[in-house]
Amino acid sequence: MSSLLVVDRIAKLYGLRPILRGVSFTVERGEFVAVLGANGAGKTTLLRMLATLSRPAAGSIFVDGIDATKQPERARARIGVVSHHSLVYVDLTAYENLAFHAEMHGMKGDAAAKVIEELLRRVNLWARANDFARTFSRGMIQRLTIARALLHDPPLLLLDEPYTGLDQSSAGALSALLREAAGGGRGIVMTTHEFGRGLDGVTRALVIRGGRVGSEIAGGVTPEALAEAVA
Numbered sequence: 294m295s296s297l298l299v300v301d302r303i304a305k306l307y308g309l310r311p312i313l314r315g316v317s318f319t320v321e322r323g324e325f326v327a328v329l330g331a332n333g334a335g336k337t338t339l340l341r342m343l344a345t346l347s348r349p350a351a352g353s354i355f356v357d358g359i360d361a362t363k364q365p366e367r368a369r370a371r372i373g374v375v376s377h378h379s380l381v382y383v384d385l386t387a388y389e390n391l392a393f394h395a396e397m398h399g400m401k402g403d404a405a406a407k408v409i410e411e412l413l414r415r416v417n418l419w420a421r422a423n424d425f426a427r428t429f430s431r432g433m434i435q436r437l438t439i440a441r442a443l444l445h446d447p448p449l450l451l452l453d454e455p456y457t458g459l460d461q462s463s464a465g466a467l468s469a470l471l472r473e474a475a476g477g478g479r480g481i482v483m484t485t486h487e488f489g490r491g492l493d494g495v496t497r498a499l500v501i502r503g504g505r506v507g508s509e510i511a512g513g514v515t516p517e518a519l520a521e522a523v524a
Contacts, residue, residue: 373442432463
């Protein structure tokens with residue numbers, strides 16, 4: 294199975310109400326895929342299943358050749374997640390936040406320190422490494438969560454509404470980071486309900502409608518093309 298991510302006919306119910314109905318798609322290495330849809334379309338539910346935080350009622354998910362429904366821990370090691378809520382520890386410094394997660398991934402000592410410094414420099418936070426996260430702006434917090442998601446060098450990056458609450462400058466910085474991540478051979482799946490932001494670098498868009506992939510745009514992912522696909 295050569296694709297980095299294979300989603301095959303997954304379904305999800307809440308009670309008796311179907312949220313997702315037979316969703317299928319693949320993501321290749323280096324692809325940046327946006328999943329769009331109205332609020333309540335099932336985007337976050339889909340991302341939670343891809344992240345192995347929720348099990349599908351039917352269907353299968355393979356991450357880098359690993360069956361994520363049968364071996365979620367192995368699959369999780371190949372996934373970096375940036376959720377809608379940052380889950381950053383605000384009473385720890387930027388460095389301490391990353392050091393804590395590095396230890397959770399079995400990274401210690403000089404090797405961990407080297408990776409942490411490299412990532413904080415990449416997200417332009419090295420000068421604030423020893424500042425408490427509670428002093429950071431929304432954009433800085435988002436950059437810190439990107440660094441945390443990349444800490445264990447996962448091939449697949451999942452982002453849930455990452456542009457929410459960001460000003461134009463912070464959104465531009467985030468877009469540059471995501472383009473760099475995709476350019477490094479990672480696959481990226483990003484959910485969003487915003488058609489006008491965060492499309493720079495997106496190679497393909499999937500529109501969720503009625504619990505299914507209602508339409509797909511490959512190349513030329515623009516606000517105008519998305520508006521036409523959703524209409």
